Amino acid sequence: xxxxxxxxxxxxxxxxxxxxxxxxxxxxxxxxxxxxxxxxxxxxxxxxxxxxxxxxxxxxxxxxxxxxxxxxxxxxxxxxxxxxxxxxxxxxxxxxxxxxxxxxxxxxxxxxxxxxxxxxxxxxxxxxxxxxxxxxxxxxxxxxxxxxxxxxxxxxxxxxxxxxxxxxxxxxxxxxxxxxxxxxxxxxxxxxxxxxxxxxxxxxxxxxxxxxxxxxxxxxxxxxxxxxxxxxxxxxxxxxxxxxxxxxxxxxxxxxxxxxxxxxxxxxxxxxxxxxxxxxxxxxxxxxxxxxxxxxxxxxxxxxxxxxxxxxxxxxxxxxxxxxxxxxxxxxxxxxxxxxxxxxxxxxxxxxxxxxxxxxxxxxxxxxxxxxxxxxxxxxxxxxxxxxxxxxxxxxxxxxxxxxxxxxxxxxxxxxxxxxxxxxxxxxxxxxxxxxxxxxxxxxxxxxxxxxxxxxxx
Numbered sequence: 001x002x003x004x005x006x007x008x009x010x011x012x013x014x015x016x017x018x019x020x021x022x023x024x025x026x027x028x029x030x031x032x033x034x035x036x037x038x039x040x041x042x043x044x045x046x047x048x049x050x051x052x053x054x055x056x057x058x059x060x061x062x063x064x065x066x067x068x069x070x071x072x073x074x075x076x077x078x079x080x081x082x083x084x085x086x087x088x089x090x091x092x093x094x095x096x097x098x099x100x101x102x103x104x105x106x107x108x109x110x111x112x113x114x115x116x117x118x119x120x121x122x123x124x125x126x127x128x129x130x131x132x133x134x135x136x137x138x139x140x141x142x143x144x145x146x147x148x149x150x151x152x153x154x155x156x157x158x159x160x161x162x163x164x165x166x167x168x169x170x171x172x173x174x175x176x177x178x179x180x181x182x183x184x185x186x187x188x189x190x191x192x193x194x195x196x197x198x199x200x201x202x203x204x205x206x207x208x209x210x211x212x213x214x215x216x217x218x219x220x221x222x223x224x225x226x227x228x229x230x231x232x233x234x235x236x237x238x239x240x241x242x243x244x245x246x247x248x249x250x251x252x253x254x255x256x257x258x259x260x261x262x263x264x265x266x267x268x269x270x271x272x273x274x275x276x277x278x279x280x281x282x283x284x285x286x287x288x289x290x291x292x293x294x295x296x297x298x299x300x301x302x303x304x305x306x307x308x309x310x311x312x313x314x315x316x317x318x319x320x321x322x323x324x325x326x327x328x329x330x331x332x333x334x335x336x337x338x339x340x341x342x343x344x345x346x347x348x349x350x351x352x353x354x355x356x357x358x359x360x361x362x363x364x365x366x367x368x369x370x371x372x373x374x375x376x377x378x379x380x381x382x383x384x385x386x387x388x389x390x391x392x393x394x395x396x397x398x399x400x401x402x403x404x405x406x407x408x409x410x411x412x413x414x415x416x417x418x419x420x421x422x423x424x425x426x427x428x429x430x431x432x433x434x435x436x437x438x439x440x441x442x443x444x445x446x447x448x449x450x451x452x453x454x455x456x457x458x
Contacts, residue, residue: 011157013318017294019159023150024293025286026166035279037177038195039345047268048125048192050275051116052133054260055108056199058253062104063144065246066096067151069238072300072381074155079304080454087220088234093148095227096238101144108137119257120264122271128192135196142203149210154297158217165206165213173202237453244385248376248392255396255425259404259418266408270415273354276345277419283341284326284333284362288370291322296377303382303446304454311446315378315437322370330366334359357416365423371430375437383449384442391432400425 035049070093077085112134121129150162179187180194215222263274295318302311338359342352376388404421407413
């Protein structure tokens with residue numbers, strides 16, 4: 001039976017979530033810092049980063065299809081009191097990320113020229129966009145390992161550690177950006193290639209710190225020969241959570257890339273606006289993602305201990321908190337600070353005019369996105385993983401892409417039409433997830449997950 005003491009020692013949602021909030025804000029700040037500093041050069045330079053940043057975010061999703069599973073299975077095992085499974089998950093998670101990170105890094109490096117052409121990058125910025133992406137490809141392997149270590153630490157409730165490492169990473173990135181962009185200390189001015197190089201060095205420098213924290217917090221002795229020994233049952237657990245979660249995230253990112261291709265056909269100014277507005281959107285959703293991740297960790301612990309009533313109460317409480325705060329953020333950030341945010345990246349009047357209508361749209365879109373994110377994470381934490389990915393494919397490709405494309409290209413709404421499509425998708429899925437949770441269709445999946453993976457021990 002599950003150990004009753006493990007879940008009883010869990011920190012509160014606030015203590016888990018606020019360091020995740022800072023950590024995620026700093027992670028997204030890497031792209032924002034790069035964009036802001038490059039924006040000091042020109043609007044075209046901002047556009048040169050857009051496709052590379054999209055691939056960088058795609059890499060984040062590809063690695064998290066393993067790391068989401070690693071985090072949830074670790075948290076469930078801790079809630080169940082089964083430390084033997086925990087040790088195996090940690091070793092296997094690191095091994096999987098070393099292999100997967102190498103593959104993704106190599107593919108992006110080799111196919112970078114084809115990728116920028118596929119994304120309809122304007123000819124005047126094609127070569128520089130290619131160079132930026134080619135160098136950025138080198139950071140995918142260290143990024144995969146860092147994400148894995150961070151997710152394991154989160155499963156243990158040690159969310160501050162990733163926050164501190166993210167601070168160090170961003171300080172290094174900003175310092176090197178200044179050096180390579182502006183030629184400080186006699187360094188050559190490398191432009192967007194220097195920004196990519198700064199990002200790579202920032203991630204490489206933090207791998208050692210993450211390993212030290214992992215050993216100290218988990219008290220698990222890492223044995224190199226176990227890293228590449230894959231236990232089928234644990235691998236199945238990780239993929240049962242990670243693959244559907246990654247499928248949902250990958251579907252979102254692919255439809256976003258398709259719509260970015262549509263935006264690219266509208267010109268460099270619209271593409272730059274799209275890239276900057278995406279940074280503002282990520283800033284607004286950091287809170288939703290952090291509270292959803294904190295909720296996911298708590299719900300996974302409760303699911304491992306078969307305390308499903310506590311899992312249900314925690315999710316409903318998190319949704320109420322998230323809705324209030326997201327509503328406040330959705331009104332204040334785009335309407336009152338949106339123009340200031342854009343001014344940090346560019347002083348182009350054309351960019352600001354293109355972005356202005358989307359500020360109003362965000363007030364409606366962000367609460368739907370919050371509902372979507374929090375409930376999907378909790379469904380994943382209890383083992384109900386198939387419904388979110390099926391709903392994602394239906395909504396994104398049946399609502400977001402056709403609505404956004406029609407409004408942008410045929411109805412003449414341009415960039416606003418693309419984002420209206422995104423808004424329709426977020427609310428369609430958010431309402432579907434809420435119905436799924438309130439009807440408790442997930443309880444059967446939670447019981448099956450515990451019976452198969454934890455009732456008999458390791």
